[in-house]
Amino acid sequence: xxxxxxxxxxxxACAVGAVPLYAAFAxxxxxxxxxxxxxxxxxxxxxxxxxxxDGFSPELKKxxxxxxxxxxxKEVGKNIEKPEGAYVVDGKGRTMTxxxxxxxxxxxxxxxxxxxxxxxxxxxxxxxxxAIHHMNHNILMKGITTVRDIAGDxxxxxxxxxxxxxxxxxxxxxxxxxxQTGGHGDWAGRNVPQExxxxxxxxxxxxxxxxxxxxxxxxxxxxRMNLRRGAAFIKVMGGGGVASEFDPLDILGLAEDEVxxxxxxxxxxxxxxxxxxxxxxxxxxxLRLGTRSFEHGFxxxxxxxxxxxxxxxxxxxxxxxxxxxxxxxxxxxxxxMPAFFTHEQKLKGVAVGKGARNAAKWMNxxxxxxVGGSDMFSPGLVERIKEDLTCNVxxxxxxxxxxxxxxxxxxxxxxxxxxxxxxxxxxLGTIAKDAYADILLWDGDPTHNIDLILDESxxxxxxxxxxxxxxxxxxxxxxxxxxxxxxxxxxxxPL
Ligand SMILES: [Zn+2]
Numbered sequence: 001x002x003x004x005x006x007x008x009x010x011x012x013a014c015a016v017g018a019v020p021l022y023a024a025f026a027x028x029x030x031x032x033x034x035x036x037x038x039x040x041x042x043x044x045x046x047x048x049x050x051x052x053x054d055g056f057s058p059e060l061k062k063x064x065x066x067x068x069x070x071x072x073x074k075e076v077g078k079n080i081e082k083p084e085g086a087y088v089v090d091g092k093g094r095t096m097t098x099x100x101x102x103x104x105x106x107x108x109x110x111x112x113x114x115x116x117x118x119x120x121x122x123x124x125x126x127x128x129x130x131a132i133h134h135m136n137h138n139i140l141m142k143g144i145t146t147v148r149d150i151a152g153d154x155x156x157x158x159x160x161x162x163x164x165x166x167x168x169x170x171x172x173x174x175x176x177x178x179x180q181t182g183g184h185g186d187w188a189g190r191n192v193p194q195e196x197x198x199x200x201x202x203x204x205x206x207x208x209x210x211x212x213x214x215x216x217x218x219x220x221x222x223x224r225m226n227l228r229r230g231a232a233f234i235k236v237m238g239g240g241g242v243a244s245e246f247d248p249l250d251i252l253g254l255a256e257d258e259v260x261x262x263x264x265x266x267x268x269x270x271x272x273x274x275x276x277x278x279x280x281x282x283x284x285x286x287l288r289l290g291t292r293s294f295e296h297g298f299x300x301x302x303x304x305x306x307x308x309x310x311x312x313x314x315x316x317x318x319x320x321x322x323x324x325x326x327x328x329x330x331x332x333x334x335x336x337m338p339a340f341f342t343h344e345q346k347l348k349g350v351a352v353g354k355g356a357r358n359a360a361k362w363m364n365x366x367x368x369x370x371v372g373g374s375d376m377f378s379p380g381l382v383e384r385i386k387e388d389l390t391c392n393v394x395x396x397x398x399x400x401x402x403x404x405x406x407x408x409x410x411x412x413x414x415x416x417x418x419x420x421x422x423x424x425x426x427x428l429g430t431i432a433k434d435a436y437a438d439i440l441l442w443d444g445d446p447t448h449n450i451d452l453i454l455d456e457s458x459x460x461x462x463x464x465x466x467x468x469x470x471x472x473x474x475x476x477x478x479x480x481x482x483x484x485x486x487x488x489x490x491x492x493x494p495l
Contacts, residue, residue, distance in 0.1 A: 042069050043466070043480050044083045047439075050091035052076065053447055055098045055408030055430035058400035060447060066096060068437040071466035072426045075433055087480040089461075089473060095445050097403065098429050099145025099438030099464060101410035102385060104295060104323055104373020107131045107139070107171070108152035108209050112379055113340055132157060135168035138382045142456070145438040145464040146170040146428060148232075148373065148414065150274060150295070151177030151185070152209045155230045158422070167469070170423055170438075172414055174235035174274065175226030177210045178219055178262060183253045184241035184276055185210030216261035219254065223265040232417040233293070234266045238277035238286055242331070242348045243341070249278050249299065249348050256285060263290040270418030274321070278352070280304045287311065287318070292416060295321045295373070298355040305362040312369050319413050320368050322405065323375035324391035327356030330381070338378065360395040371413050372405035390450050399450035411435075439463040441473065 045068045052061040054076075065080040066073060082088065110130040111122045122130075131154055139147060147169050149158075158171035179185025187210065211222040223234050236254050240247035247253075253276070254262065266273045267290070274293035275286045280300050287307065294308070297320060312318050330336055331353035337346045363370060374388040392402035411429025415421060427435040441461035444452045452458045462470035468481040 042083075044069055044074075044086035045089060045466075045480055046080065046082050046086045047089045047091050047096065047441075049093055050096040050441065051093065051445070052431050053095060053097045053400070053403060053407075054432055055411065056404060058398065058447060060095065060445065064096075066431060066439070068439070068463070068466055071437050073431065073433060073435045073437055073439075076431060087478055091441060091473075094441045094443060094460065094473075095447075096431060097440050097442065097446065098407040098411070098431050098435070099440055099462070100143050100386070100389075100406045101146040101148070101371075101414070101429050102139070102144050102374050102388075102406070103148045103321055103371040103410050103413065104150050104375045105139070105147040105385075106152050106209075106375070106377040107135050107147060107149050107154050107157075109377040110134050110379065110382060128154075128157060132166055132168060134377075134382050135161075136166075138385060140167060140169045140464065140469060141462065142386060143440045143453070143459050143462055144169055144385065145440075145462070146172070146410070146414070148410075149173040150235050150373070151276075153229075159230070162422070169464070170428075172232040172417060172422060173230070174233050175229055175231035176222065177235040177237060177276070178222045178226075178254070179210055179212050179237035180254055180258070181212045181214050182246040183212065184237040184239075184244045184247055186212040186244065186246060188212070190245065214258075216257045219258045219261045220265055223262055227265075227269055227271075227420065230422065232414075232420045232422055233271045234262055234273045236262050236273055236275050236291075238275040238282035238291075239279060240348075241276065242345055242352060249351065252282055252285065253277070256289070259285060259289045259291065269420055271420040272416045278355075283308070292318050293321055293371075293413065294318065296323060296327070296352075298327050298352045298359050300355075300359055302358075302362045305359065305366055305368065309363075309366040309368050313367075316369070318369070319409070320363055320370050321373050322360060322363070322370055322392070323373055323388070324356075324360065324395055325384070325388040326375040326381075327352050328360070328395055329387070329391055331356070338381070340378075357395065360397075364396050364401075369409065370405050371410045372402065386453050389453060393450045400447040402450055403447060437463055437466040 047066040050064055050066060052064045065077060067075040067080050108127055108131050149171055151174060153175050154171055155173055155175060158173060160166045161168040177185045213219055213222050238253045240249040240251045263273050272292040274295060275291045276295050277283055277286060278296050278299045283294060283297060283300055283304050308318060331349035334346050334350055337349045372388055372392060374385045376382055376385050389402045389406055392405060393399055407429040411427055414428055440459060443458040443460065446453050460472045
């Protein structure tokens with residue numbers, strides 16, 4: 001082999017294996033690396049005079065300073081010494097909250113006509129373009145710095161965001177949701193020929209936003225395929241849905257052995273299963289088999305709520321994920337339902353709206369551990385995502401509780417992804433030492449007046465991962481407000 005070929009192959013091997021190029025040739029770092037070290041000097045931004053909502057406590061901590069170092073919070077306190085060269089942002093008594101976290105989002109399901117049309121009118125490229133538009137304009141730029149994407153496949157979009165190529169929130173995704181044939185993940189048209197369904201039984205649709213699979217082995221394959229692509233947890237369909245065609249709300253979704261297998265695969269990977277389910281029968285099945293995140297649940301009984309609270313208080317390992325706006329507002333009455341729903345879908349929605357008010361009341365009364373997730377997708381809804389928080393207050397929670405569902409509690413559940421956590425280094429959803437620097441500044445106090453979060457002119461500052469995306473407070477030209485590349489925090493991809 002010629003020498004040049006050998007060298008070229010050597011270089012390629014280095015690049016592929018992500019081994020620093022110099023490592024193979026020299027023990028001492030070359031000048032280029034010394035320069036890089038110089039560039040990596042810590043960047044400090046010191047916020048002064050802010051009233052802090054830490055993600056948990058209903059009481060604001062008044063007159064605080066918060067020191068950000070690179071992409072994390074280094075210190076929260078009354079008198080923080082300014083590090084040399086730090087850029088000071090005078091908060092002027094504004095309220096600082098953690099970036100909001102939407103724990104039930106479907107970023108891929110945003111074609112103009114709604115979910116089902118995704119399969120027939122738009123290809124995946126257009127689906128991705130719609131997704132990134134919404135993730136930037138309606139999510140990140142509204143102060144939602146993290147989403148748990150719970151059915152859908154934005155995994156490569158998430159990768160591009162984390163590499164700094166696209167703007168958008170952090171994404172914890174389940175990848176495609178796992179459903180049985182004819183379940184809430186089966187979006188193939190009624191008349192799709194049997195041969196096509198059988199030959200493509202893993203994916204009965206054109207996109208990879210859900211799987212229609214039957215039997216524990218097919219569940220295993222779908223779950224492992226998702227995890228292989230970077231999913232942080234597993235989403236399964238435990239019962240019927242409102243927006244899908246073949247599945248009345250009363251049915252059960254995955255069978256016992258299929259659920260057990262999904263839980264087994266999740267546990268093997270140190271993560272958890274989240275379930276779409278509405279009524280006692282499916283909640284019972286999933287509680288017994290080890291599912292941890294319970295979505296919806298708007299038709300469950302008070303006895304089931306008590307059972308969940310007892311389990312939570314004993315083991316601290318399950319959560320109720322509340323979609324307030326979609327259940328109570330959108331499904332409040334037949335006429336407020338999305339226009340693309342059929343008559344039958346609207347009737348299902350009315351039943352959900354009624355049950356949701358009761359479920360929220362009981363969960364609150366008995367002290368369940370709760371996160372908030374909007375479930376709001378499609379144009380017309382996605383612009384209004386933060387109304388899920390104001391809805392929480394209409395459903396009987398305090399503004400501070402609503403914010404806690406969307407920050408502190410959410411951050412705890414995101415960490416249940418264990419080794420599959422795409423942002424494993426720091427905490428999320430809190431203003432505290434060793435949390436990611438995901439920070440908002442508001443005029444006024446949202447822990448007392450939740451409605452102010454809907455007024456974009458009151459949101460003055462959006463920081464995600466130490467980078468500033470919105471700032472009407474101080475000189476935006478300062479070099480510490482780094483406009484582009486983030487420090488690379490996502491552990492999962494060979495960047
Ligand atoms: Zn959903």
